Amino acid sequence: MKQVPTQAPSEFDNMTSTKIQNKVGFIGAGNMAKAIGNGMLVSESVKAENIIISAPSDRNLAFWKEKGVRTTHDNAEVITFADIVFIAVKPQYFEGMIDGLKKASTLTVTKPMCFVSIMVGRTVKSVTEVLKTVPGILGEFEVIKVMPNTPSMVGMGCSVMVSDKNGAFTSVVRQIMELCGVCEDIPESLMNACGALSGSGPAYLYMVIEALADGGVKLGIPRDLSYRLAAQTMSGAGKMVMESGKHPGVLKDEVCSPGGSTITGVHELEKSGLRAGFMNALAAAANRSEQLG
Template sequence: MAEATGEEIAVGCIGAGKMARGVLGGLLITGKVPAKNLTVSAPTDTNLQYFRDRGCSATHSNAAVVSKCRVIFLATKPHIIPAVLQEVSSAFTPDHVIISMAAGVSLQTLEKEGAVVYARGSCAGQKEADLLKSLLSDCGMCEETPESYIDIHTGLSGSGVAYVYLFAEALADGAVKMGMPSALASRIAAQTLLGAAKMIIQSGEHPAKLRSDVCTPGGTTIHGLHELEKGALRATVINAVEAATKRARDLDKR
């Protein structure tokens, strides 16, 4: 298989909901794949208009996506994946690269339908892995992991976005309680989270060390942290990741 770039590769997505918007929207923003090379399918027009407005092709036919595109993202609800794969499996070729974004769908489930996935099973090679990394590298961190980590990733990152939103909301509400306007509090909360995240990534330090570094003895931060510890924030977040991971695993057992 020859090397190819996003400018040359036709990318498709079966499913047009939030997962599809997140990934394909990132490809469009970064310019990795031009809109004319993107095709998205969904059973109704409800979500397809988002992609049409951005110059992408939209269709109600999953088979049309497979016939036009070499790289296929699966962004449907988990329980629909087997039926979708059965519907279009005869159209797949060894040159297709199939990436599942559905929680709780194992490699075994995908490979039973002859699909190739990035979390590499028996069919996907280094070139397929490199292609996916090339497409998604500008959208955020893109790493290959053992399949056993995928459900944990769902609990940590996939669901973790909602945990962060809840924390940001709580931060802003605290400032509102003390007299700051809501809109300003929300912007400052968001900027605070952004700065903290960049510091973790750029410094390479463990979050515990960074937390310790900003705690002045007797200062405001340690007093605030004490209240968070009394509220069992750490244990609650750990439990949330565990609960979401277990749910992702349960979805695959259906």
């Protein structure tokens, strides 16, 4: 598929950089690790030499090597090097990853550490209990749960975080997430719901962009232009909700002239069950997160 060209300035251009001295590691080097790591690197808040990342294969490591980040296939090396370690593997692979750490004869750490779990479904308690079974992790550690999203890659991330307010690493982890966008504190009871909304949400909204663009193409708009118009319209509508202080229903009403074209389109969307579709999608995603935990 052709990439959608854009002239939009990066959100990173507006950021003031906060210097973070901690050594940060990632176990797992895929989409989400890249998105958070990119935020740290582009904002120049964490030096590349203070970051380490591991994955079993080389598939995703080239991206990091190019940026001067230390890479390894050994998860124990990440824990030995870093004091903040993001667990960025799929939840289904967590136990396998832990089994590897239990067997790692090179792993003996006594320093205070923080593990940031971004795994969908896994609770702070369950991650803490599993990490406690690793004999080489001998020091005190805290576990922070973060549910990020992939727009972190462009500084427009929306993360939620569950942490101990008095934890030694809480504020620096929040700072890291804020390098990639916004980060809200939530109670853990809302984690799967927030994951379904902001964690999974980009996928649903990309589908909306695709659908709007297809609608445009059907009406004769060239595809590239159609994607640009759809994406910018989505971005502008989000900004209006954030900045105007108006209820989204009021903003919708401002677009719908009486007897006009938009209300005619709104009627079709209501007939298609759009709102119920989104509500059902979020409920299904939250339910699946629960199962994965």
